[in-house]
Amino acid sequence: MKRTLIMQALAMTEPQNTITVCGWVRTRRDAKEFSFIELNDGSCLANIQCIVDADTPAFAGMGEANTGAGLRVTGQLVPSPGKGQQWEIRASSIEVYGLADQESFPLQKKRHSDEFLRSIAHLRPRTNKYGAAFRIRAEAARAVHDYFYGQGFHYVHTPILTGSDCEGAGEMFRVTNLPAGETAVEKDFFGKAANLTVSGQLEAEALAMGLGRVYTFGPTFRAENSNTPRHAAEFWMIEPEMAFADLHDLMDLGEGLTCFVVKQVLERCAQDIALFNNFVDKGLCQRLNALLAKPFARVAYREAVAILQQCGKKFEYPVSFGTDLQTEHERYLAEEHFKQPVMVYDYPKSIKAFYMRMNDDNETVAAVDVLVPGIGELIGGSQREERMDVLVQRITELGQNPEDYWWYLDLRRYGSVPHAGFGLGFERLLMLLTGISNIRDVIPFPRTPGNIEF
RNA sequence: UCCCCGAUGGCUCAAUCGGCAGAGCGGGUGACUGUUAAUCACUAGGUUGGCGGUUCAAGUCCGUCUCGGGGAGCCA
Structure with a gap:
């Protein structure tokens, strides 16, 4: 299973025609025509932003995947037109390994107290x-x-x-x-x-x-x-x-x-x-x-x-x-x-x-x-x-x-x-x-x- | 183990003298947008840590246990 670590992807010096990264969704922001997904695989602190257009197989493959879900994303590594990141991935296909139920998944995008996180040391x-x-x-x-x-x-x-x-x-x-x-x-x-x-x-x-x-x-x-x-x-x-x-x-x-x-x-x-x-x-x-x-x-x-x-x-x-x-x-x-x-x-x-x-x-x-x-x-x-x-x-x-x-x-x-x-x-x-x-x-x-x- | 302070919705916290348990975030639904902890609207969600006591009435007072925070001892 060939994949690139997000740490490596973010350090690329040139666009890539095809790249595959795996990781867990940190945030997902939906628009009508596309979604943004930020993926983190633990290789480094930074996430990589993935763009998923609504009419692509990637969008269908992504399904309900949201914060916490484990994914495999394949697409093009391209310069990001947005602020805040140099590269982003324009997804062509996404495989969901595991969803995370949003009602019970305890990690928010917001800051948690150390005491609480200690009680969910596994997450x-x-x-x-x-x-x-x-x-x-x-x-x-x-x-x-x-x-x-x-x-x-x-x-x-x-x-x-x-x-x-x-x-x-x-x-x-x-x-x-x-x-x-x-x-x-x-x-x-x-x-x-x-x-x-x-x-x-x-x-x-x-x-x-x-x-x-x-x-x-x-x-x-x-x-x-x-x-x-x-x-x-x-x-x-x-x-x-x-x-x-x-x-x-x-x-x-x-x-x-x-x-x-x-x-x-x-x-x-x-x-x-x-x-x-x-x-x-x-x-x-x-x-x-x-x-x-x-x-x-x-x-x-x-x-x-x-x-x-x-x-x-x-x-x-x-x-x-x-x-x-x-x-x-x-x-x-x-x-x-x-x-x-x-x-x-x-x-x-x-x-x-x-x-x-x-x-x-x-x-x-x-x-x-x-x-x-x-x-x-x-x-x-x-x-x-x-x-x-x-x-x-x-x-x-x-x-x-x-x-x-x-x-x-x-x-x-x-x-x-x-x-x-x-x-x-x-x-x-x-x-x-x-x-x-x-x-x-x-x-x-x-x-x-x-x-x-x- | 000792001293002090805490425990209220999934999280972070309010609740005046003992008198109708609330907010923000998160979740759900919808809208909107090359977004960046997005934004806006609506909505659901509670045995107030456990056990016992006082009281017409306890989140609030008393006892006790558990867990957490700060300090001390022991040490790395």
């Missing part, structure tokens, strides 16, 4: 805004792979089903096929408790210890009862893990990745980005270009605390060394003090995970958070503790059993080397790229507490 890809959002999502994913490929990273697949109950990154979803009422874990499929992954980090470290530079990019699950516009129970996380690297290499990587994706999406999704800049977030392009214009700020946690203490601003939560930075503090640093993305590093060991590398001061660990204006924490990462004795001590200090980490400790037992990695929430990156303020609107079918329709 919202047919709107300008969500079509654009999901095209940008695809292009951003491609950019992530391009960047890592260019830096010598290997894409690895870490398990989604995990048996470890000691990852500590958050509440986990239990996976079981036991019949209702049966609770004996030994009788369960794996013979022990299984969960959906909350992070591929530990496995990625194992792979990095052989492949050197690796990254995961896949679904991640958190059973936290988080009700915010920035959290979802299922989200996609990018987790690079880099051997022979320290915290500063890691910060370079995080900054490099973020800027590369922003730049590539600006270049390849210009029309879709323009839609968000015009209708969703008037400052979007300016902010994205500002992000590319100069290096991210880098500040040690200790200095960040001093900045917050001396800024004269009243915070709900007081700041002192040893307390975690609250949202209000992160926002102040990124949005008011630095007014750009800022990397805060060397956090007190007391508020960070066991696997983060102890610094020489014996008080802080080599961890870094990347804070972005309007988004909050985009990246969280660390140089990993590669020294066996220190790692065992940290696990013990936190009241856990080193034996549970036997294979993770093996990585230190045999040929341990300095290494570092981070986790980047892909949806948060998309919020940054589009100006969309709710994470539920950058995932096609979002999973949040109490919501698993579709």
Whole structure:
């Protein structure tokens, strides 16, 4: 079935005697002697206008097709005499694949609220805004792979089903096929408790210890009862893990990745980005270009605390060394003090995970958070503790059993080397790229507490 | 999970002190037009989120549940 994508048709430099496009009707305007149809096939934001004369087979073929209907249109690509478009198709034949009942089809030509469109998540890809959002999502994913490929990273697949109950990154979803009422874990499929992954980090470290530079990019699950516009129970996380690297290499990587994706999406999704800049977030392009214009700020946690203490601003939560930075503090640093993305590093060991590398001061660990204006924490990462004795001590200090980490400790037992990695929430990156303020609107079918329709 | 605010026609919202449920858009019908979220006329469309309570009377007051929005916590 030969057809031309609307994206390609609109980019033609010469008229075409015969062209076939397929798509869904966005609007139909009827006159007595002819009809206008605007068709969209998802290949790009723009529609193509088709003219259907009343006395043609195309008009008969079109029938009652109206907003939402799926069509195949064949005709001539000609310069449009009307304003607003360069090309249009003078239809010679139309085949209707599927009609859309006008009384029940929920998408109007008018703007809908995001809340309503979320309730018809299966149909919202047919709107300008969500079509654009999901095209940008695809292009951003491609950019992530391009960047890592260019830096010598290997894409690895870490398990989604995990048996470890000691990852500590958050509440986990239990996976079981036991019949209702049966609770004996030994009788369960794996013979022990299984969960959906909350992070591929530990496995990625194992792979990095052989492949050197690796990254995961896949679904991640958190059973936290988080009700915010920035959290979802299922989200996609990018987790690079880099051997022979320290915290500063890691910060370079995080900054490099973020800027590369922003730049590539600006270049390849210009029309879709323009839609968000015009209708969703008037400052979007300016902010994205500002992000590319100069290096991210880098500040040690200790200095960040001093900045917050001396800024004269009243915070709900007081700041002192040893307390975690609250949202209000992160926002102040990124949005008011630095007014750009800022990397805060060397956090007190007391508020960070066991696997983060102890610094020489014996008080802080080599961890870094990347804070972005309007988004909050985009990246969280660390140089990993590669020294066996220190790692065992940290696990013990936190009241856990080193034996549970036997294979993770093996990585230190045999040929341990300095290494570092981070986790980047892909949806948060998309919020940054589009100006969309709710994470539920950058995932096609979002999973949040109490919501698993579709 | 906590605090605050919401839920009225398919959608977006009105409805004053507790007193006859309305509009715009969308839909249908017709007219008109190289139209551009077309335009004009007519028209249909409601168990006011669920359950319970107060009252002569509840969209409106009270309780509770569900969902949504803003903020917080947890984090990516």
